[in-house]
Every structure is written in structure tokens, then in C-alpha cells.
Amino acid sequence: MTDTRPDDIAANLDAVRARIAHAARDCHRAADEIRLVAVSKTKPVALVAAALDAGQLDFGENYLQDALAKIDALAARQPVWHFIGDIQSNKTRDIAAHFAWAHAVDRFKIARRLSDQRPDGMAPLNICIQVNVDDEDSKSGIAADALPALAAQIAELPNLRLRGLMTIPTYSDDYDSQRRPFATLRELMEGLNADGHRLDTLSIGMSADLEAAIAEGATHVRVGTDIFGARG
Template sequence: MTYNNDNLTRRLEAVRDRLRRAEKRFGREEAAVALVAVSKTRPAEAIRACAEAGQQLFGESYLQEATDKVTALFGLNLQWHFIGPIQSNKTRPIAENFQWVHSVDRLKIARRLSEQRPEGIPPLNICLQVNVSGEVSKSGAGLDELPNLAHEVTALPNLRLRGLMCIPAPADDFEKQREPFRKLREAKTALQRDGLDLDTLSMGMSHDLEAAVAEGATMVRIGTAIFGPRNYR
């Protein structure tokens, strides 16, 4: 796909405006919600155009493609977020190249990320992916197993547990969109009451951004609304 940089930056600005309007509508502080531009399957040139328009946070899911882009765009002061499923044999390059991982759903993966995080760089910021909808086909820790997992991850030396992430089943009704996000917010609140220092809710995509902001999102992950329809592999 060929990208028109002017169109790309216009769409990026439209998403930023949409996010600010949602913050105002739901009583959130201005700029309380960070925008992660989901750039998986998108070329480095599109990311560079967004970076030139002031976007710094980018989300990737395909590891080899992502590390190629990290290398190609080195020096742009970008913050890389891994948001896809994690296989055990892929943890080292994730630990070496990313600043955030949103999709940790089991202790084995967290331990490997901690062990393989290079010395001399800050701890890796972690969100635990939670299966708030209880879908068998979806990744994520169950709400019942979340407290034990969170406490175990918090104890790992080279990670910093920041919060929770979810990818709920799509819904068209606004109130139905809010329900899983509400569950994630309540899970975060329960963990905070249990002594964990969490500050992040990674939730909301192009179709349900407003519902996520209404329920307390601190990061939204937006791809299609910025880059256009995705060409899946």
C-alpha cells in the first residue's frame, strides 16, 4: 500500500481530536489518554510520517517485522509497544527492543522477559492481558487468576507491572462496549486496593475508543482510523 503523507497526518490529527473530545465528554483530564498508533503491517515510511507529525508511541504484533522497523527508524526517539501474542521462543528480541509489552498473560512469559531484559536499560513496562469476556478463543488471563499472576509478575526484577490490557469481543451498542472495559477498570481497582501500584489501562481501538475513555482508559490502541484498512497476511 502506498501512503499519502498528507492524508495520513490528517487522519492522525482526526483521531487526536476524537480522543480529546472523548476526554472532555466523559470528564477526563485533557491528555489523560495516550495514543498508541498500531503500526503492524504498515511500512516504516508510514511510521516516519506519523513521527514527523508528533506521534511517538507505536504498537507492533509481528516480531520480525517490528524489529526491522525498530532498526530502520532508530534515532527517531520512538516508544515501541508489543501488543501481540507472545511465544516463548520470541521473548528475547521483545525484551531487547521494546519499552512496553501489553500482552503478557502467563508467568512463564513474564519470567523470560525479566531474565532476558538487557542490563543497563530501564525495566520493561508490562500490562497483563485479561480475558474479560471469558471467550475460549481469546488470549488473556482469567479474572480469577489475575491477582496471583499480578503479584508474581510484580516480584520479577527487570519488569515494571504498569496495568492491564484487554481485547473484548466487538459490539456495536455503546453500553455493551463499556461493559468489558468496566470489568477491566474494576480489576485494576481491586489490585490497587491489594497494594499494587498500577497506573495503566490499555483498552479501546478504532471502533470503541469512546467507550474505553468513558471507563478510564489511559492508553488506546488505534490502527485502522489512522492508517486505513489493514492488508492482513
């Protein structure tokens, strides 16, 4: 799917939605509990527009300048934009102004900037904290033992709404191995809720592992390749 065309998008979305529905049935969940975020990073406006034509509403972006061009071009159609990449301090103002969700917050400094820079009149920015469940030095995300303190700090910021947790685990093609880090994240969210938080979002699962993620309670799955094709 390296040369995906606009005419391919509806069928690709149908196939992904069928996978989600099948996975949900297998674990006795309702498919409408699971929100598909179509990862459109590096993809042209025409493909995003075709996805909107096919009823897709939520889109995930990693690269800010590329995303801002699409946001401007498609503003009249009112898609929901999710920033799913690492957030640097010099990007917070634009993310705060143009996105509904930020899925990869792992530092209080970044969260505070997003809150301070959220424009007046906009709904609070939905936040997921990224957790490094594998404790890999090369990966972004906060360590599990530091999570409660960060969650408490973010929950106090006035222009953010702390919704849940996100992770990108080490790749595996084994289903049981895929489930383990997602189960860890679910347990971390349950622990936060037991301490008084009201989190409702697990942003887990991509093209290769969405079934395992759904089995462990995913509410948002982030799928790019199976919708838009591989990055060129």
C-alpha cells in the same frame, strides 16, 4: 483508507486526537491523561516516519520480524515501541531487548523470560497483563479469578514494571455494550490496587470503541485503522 499515503497521516492523526479530546471532555477527563498508541503493524516504514513527523511518539506492533525492521530503520528518531500481540517463548529475547512496553502478558513463564532477558542498563520493561474479560476460549488472556496470583508473581520480577491491564473484548457496535467489559477491567485494576499494587495503566480501546474505553478510564488507546488505513 486502504491506500493511505504518507501525506494522509497527519490529518488522520489529527482526527483521532480530536476524537480522544472530545471523548475526554464528555467524561470530564483531561485529554493528556490518554496516550495514543498508533498501531503500525504491517505498515511500511514510510508511514511510521510520517506519523513521527506529525508528532506521534508511541507505536504498537504485533509481528516481531516486521517490527524489528522498523525499529532498526527508525532508531535515530527514538520512537516508543509497544509490543501488543501474543508473546511466544521464542520471541521474548527480542521483545525484551527492543521494546519499552509489552501489553499482552498472560503467563508467568513469559513474564519471567522477559525479565531474565532484559538487557543490562535498560529501564524495566513496562508490562500490562492481558485479561480475558469475556471468558472466551478462543481469546488470549488470563481469567479474572487467576489475575491476583499472576500480578503478585510479576510484581516480584526485577527487570519488569507491572503497569496495568489490557483486554480486547468481543466486538460490539453498541456503546453501552462496549463499556461493560472495560468497566470490568477497571474494577479488576481497582481491586489489585486495593491489595497493594500501584497500577496506573488501562490499555483499552481501538478505532471502533475508543470513546467507550475513555469513559471507563483508558490511559492507552491502540488505534491502527483510523490512522494507517485497513490492513492490505
